[in-house]
Amino acid sequence: MVWYVTVFCFYIIFLIWANVKSLKTAESVDDYTTGGHRMGLLLGIGTTAATWVSVASVVGVPGYLYSSGVAAVIGWVAGWCFGGGLIPIVAYKIRRPEKPARTFPEYIRHRFEPFQKKSTLQAIVGILMFIGYLLLVNIQVTGFGIVFSSITGIDYKLAIFGFLLFILITSVGGFWSVAATDTLNTILITVGVLLASGVIWSLTGGLGNIVETLATTTAPTIEGGPPLEEGILLSPLGTFGLGALFSIFISNSLGTPSSPHWVTRMLAPKNVKVAIMQVMGTILVLIFIMGPLIIIGLGAKVLIPSIPAGKTTDYIIPLVIQEFTPPIIGGITLVAICAAAISTANSMLLHCATSLYYDVYLNISSKRISDRKFKNWLRLSIFAIAAVAVVLAIKPPWFLAMGFVYIYGGFGAAFFLVVILGLYWKRMNRAGAYAGITIGAVVYVVAKAMGYTVPFVIAVAASLIGVLIAVYSTKKAPLEAYEPYFKAEISDATRRVLNDVRNSSHEESQVKAGQSKIG
Amino acid sequence: MVIAMMTWVGTMVFSLLLGTLLCYKVEKSGVKRWGANGKLFKYK
Numbered sequence: 001m002v003w004y005v006t007v008f009c010f011y012i013i014f015l016i017w018a019n020v021k022s023l024k025t026a027e028s029v030d031d032y033t034t035g036g037h038r039m040g041l042l043l044g045i046g047t048t049a050a051t052w053v054s055v056a057s058v059v060g061v062p063g064y065l066y067s068s069g070v071a072a073v074i075g076w077v078a079g080w081c082f083g084g085g086l087i088p089i090v091a092y093k094i095r096r097p098e099k100p101a102r103t104f105p106e107y108i109r110h111r112f113e114p115f116q117k118k119s120t121l122q123a124i125v126g127i128l129m130f131i132g133y134l135l136l137v138n139i140q141v142t143g144f145g146i147v148f149s150s151i152t153g154i155d156y157k158l159a160i161f162g163f164l165l166f167i168l169i170t171s172v173g174g175f176w177s178v179a180a181t182d183t184l185n186t187i188l189i190t191v192g193v194l195l196a197s198g199v200i201w202s203l204t205g206g207l208g209n210i211v212e213t214l215a216t217t218t219a220p221t222i223e224g225g226p227p228l229e230e231g232i233l234l235s236p237l238g239t240f241g242l243g244a245l246f247s248i249f250i251s252n253s254l255g256t257p258s259s260p261h262w263v264t265r266m267l268a269p270k271n272v273k274v275a276i277m278q279v280m281g282t283i284l285v286l287i288f289i290m291g292p293l294i295i296i297g298l299g300a301k302v303l304i305p306s307i308p309a310g311k312t313t314d315y316i317i318p319l320v321i322q323e324f325t326p327p328i329i330g331g332i333t334l335v336a337i338c339a340a341a342i343s344t345a346n347s348m349l350l351h352c353a354t355s356l357y358y359d360v361y362l363n364i365s366s367k368r369i370s371d372r373k374f375k376n377w378l379r380l381s382i383f384a385i386a387a388v389a390v391v392l393a394i395k396p397p398w399f400l401a402m403g404f405v406y407i408y409g410g411f412g413a414a415f416f417l418v419v420i421l422g423l424y425w426k427r428m429n430r431a432g433a434y435a436g437i438t439i440g441a442v443v444y445v446v447a448k449a450m451g452y453t454v455p456f457v458i459a460v461a462a463s464l465i466g467v468l469i470a471v472y473s474t475k476k477a478p479l480e481a482y483e484p485y486f487k488a489e490i491s492d493a494t495r496r497v498l499n500d501v502r503n504s505s506h507e508e509s510q511v512k513a514g515q516s517k518i519g
Numbered sequence: 520m521v522i523a524m525m526t527w528v529g530t531m532v533f534s535l536l537l538g539t540l541l542c543y544k545v546e547k548s549g550v551k552r553w554g555a556n557g558k559l560f561k562y563k
Contacts (some may be wrong), residue, residue, distance in 0.1 A: 041562050070523040078527040085534025092541045096553060211520060236522040273545045273554025274562050280538035283531055290527075488550045 004151045007331035011188070011339065015169045018180045030102060037100055039179065039268045044278035046183025047347075048265055049285045052084070053189055054136075054344035055143025056404040058293060058337045063313030065297025067221040069214060071238025072297070075248035075405075077290050082249075083256025083408075084283055090257050091266040091275035093423035097484035099498060100267045104129065104260035104351075105359035106501070107267070111422045112433040114480050114497045118364055121433060126359030128414055128441060129260050132407050133352035134389055139403045140345035141386075141393040143314070147337045150318035160393050163345070166338075167386040170346040175268065178346050185339040190288050192336025195329045196321055197292030200299035203324055210299050219305035221313060233301065243453035248405050251456045255408030258415040261351050296320065345386070353381035406448070413444035413459035417467055423485050428467075429477040435470035439463045 030036045039047075057076070064072035094100065094107060101107035105125040113119045145160035152159065170181050204210050214233040220226055232238060237245055256262060269275040300320045307316060317337065321330045357378055362369070369377075417436045421428040440463035447455035480494040490498075539559070546555050554562060 073523040074526045078530045082530040088538050271554035276541050
C-alpha cells in the first residue's frame with residue numbers, strides 16, 4: 001500500500017509539472033486542438049502509443065485472454081494493429097493541405113460543405129462524436145475505478161471520482177498538455193507491463209508451462225461457473241466462434257482509421273511523412289506493450305485458475321498484480337494502468353468537448369470569439385463532460401474491451417466510407433456524405449439491436465449502396481472541396497474558401513513568429 | 520496459439536510495408552511541404 005501511494009504521488013507531481021510547462025506552449029486555437037500542426041516524430045509516437053493503449057488494452061484484453069484464450073490476440077491485438085496500419089492511408093491525404101482542418105468534423109465540412117455558412121454536416125458529425133467519446137471516456141473511468149479501488153481499497157463508486165482530479169490536471173493545456181503527459185505515460189506503461197510480465201513469466205515457469213496449462217485446463221472463468229472445454233483457450237476461435245471473432249476483428253480494424261480521434265491525430269504532425277512514420281513507430285513500440293500483456297493475460301490462468309465470484313474478468317490484472325508481484329513492481333504497474341486510462345481519456349475528452357463546443361455550438365450559432373475565450377470554454381466543457389462520464393460509470397454497462405468494439409464499430413459504420421472515399425475519390429460529394437453517415441450509423445445501431453453477428457459489415461454495405469446512389473444521382477463535388485487533398489498547389493479560389501471556413505467561428509490571434517518546434 | 524501470434528505478426532508486417540510504400544510515394548512526389556527530403560525515412 002505504501003509503495004502504491006508513493007509511486008502515485010510521484011506520478012501526480014510529474015503530471016502537474018508537465019502541464020504547467022505545456023501551458024506556456026499552448027497559444028492559439030490550433031495549438032489547443034491539434035498542437036498547431038507542427039508535432040515532431042518522437043512526441044507523436046509517445047502520444048499516439050499512449051492514446052492507443054487504453055484500459056481496454058491493459059485491463060480488458062488480458063481479461064479476454066484469460067477467459068477466451070489466444071483468440072483475443074486475433075480479435076483485439078491483431079485487429080487494432082491492422083487498423084493502425086490503415087491509418088497512414090488517411091494520413092497520406094488528410095495532412096496534405098497547407099492549413100489542415102482543426103477537427104475531424106471541420107475536415108468533413110472542408111471536404112463536403114465548403115460553401116455553407118453553417119454546416120449541418122459538421123454539426124451532425126460533432127454530435128455523433130460527442131456521443132461516441134462520452135461512452136469511450138466512460139470506459140476509461142470504469143477501468144480507472146477498478147484499478148484505483150484495488151490500489152487504495154476505496155470503494156469503486158468513490159474511486160471513480162478520483163478520475164476528475166487527473167482530468168483537471170491534464171486537460172488545462174489542451175493538445176500539448178495531452179501530448180506531453182502521454183509521452184511519459186507511454187514510458188510508464190511500457191516499463192510497468194514489462195516488469196509485471198517478467199514476474200508472471202518467472203512465477204509460471206515460462207511459456208511452455210503456460211501453454212501446457214491452457215491446453216489442459218477446464219477450470220471455469222468465474223468460481224462456480226460452467227467448466228471450460230479442454231483446449232479451447234488455445235483454439236484460434238476461442239470461446240467466440242467464427243462470426244463473433246470476425247465481427248470483433250473487423251470492427252477494431254476498420255473502425256480504427258475512421259475513428260475521429262485517429263483522423264485528428266494525423267492532422268497534428270508537421271508533415272505527411274511524419275504522420276506516416278508516427279504510426280509505424282507506434283506499431284513497433286506496441287510490441288513491447290502488447291507482448292507483455294499477452295503473457296500476463298494467459299499466465300494469469302496458471303496463477304489464478306478461476307476468478308472469485310462477484311468479480312468480472314476486468315479484475316484479473318489487479319488481482320494478479322496485487323497477489324503475485326512485489327509491491328514496488330505492483331505499484332508501478334497499477335499506476336501504469338491508471339496512466340493508460342488517463343492518457344486515453346484526456347485525449348478523448350478534448351475531442352468530445354471540441355466537437356460539442358467548436359463543431360456544434362460555434363458552427364450553428366456563428367458566434368465569433370477570441371482564442372482565450374475559446375480555450376476557457378473548452379476547459380470548462382472538458383471538465384463537465386468528464387463529470388458526466390464519471391456519474392455514468394457508477395454502474396458500468398459493459399466489459400471494457402467489448403465496449404470499445406461496439407463504439408469503434410459505430411464510428412467505422414458511420415465514417416469509414418466518408419473518410420476513405422472523401423480522400424481518394426474526387427466524385428464523392430455532399431449528398432454521398434449525408435447518405436454514408438446517416439445510413440451507416442442508423443443501420444449499425446439497428447443491426448446491433450437486432451442481434452446480428454456482423455452489424456459492422458451490414459452497416460458498411462448498406463452505407464456503400466446509399467453513397468453510390470446519392471453520388472451518381474447528384475452533381476459532382478466542386479473543385480474547392482477536393483483540390484487540397486489531391487494537388488500540392490491549390491487554386492486561389494480554393495484558398496479563399498478554406499480561409500473563410502477557418503475564420504468563420506472564431507477570431508484568429510496573431511501567432512508569435514518563430515514558434516518552437518516541439519518533439 | 521501459433522495462428523493467433525502469426526496473425527498479429529502478419530498485421531505488423533503489413534502495416535510497416537504500407538507505411539514504407541507511402542513514405543516512398545511522398546519522396547517520389549518531391550513536395551517538400553509533405554516531407555520529401557531525398558531520403559526515405561529522414562523526417563527532419
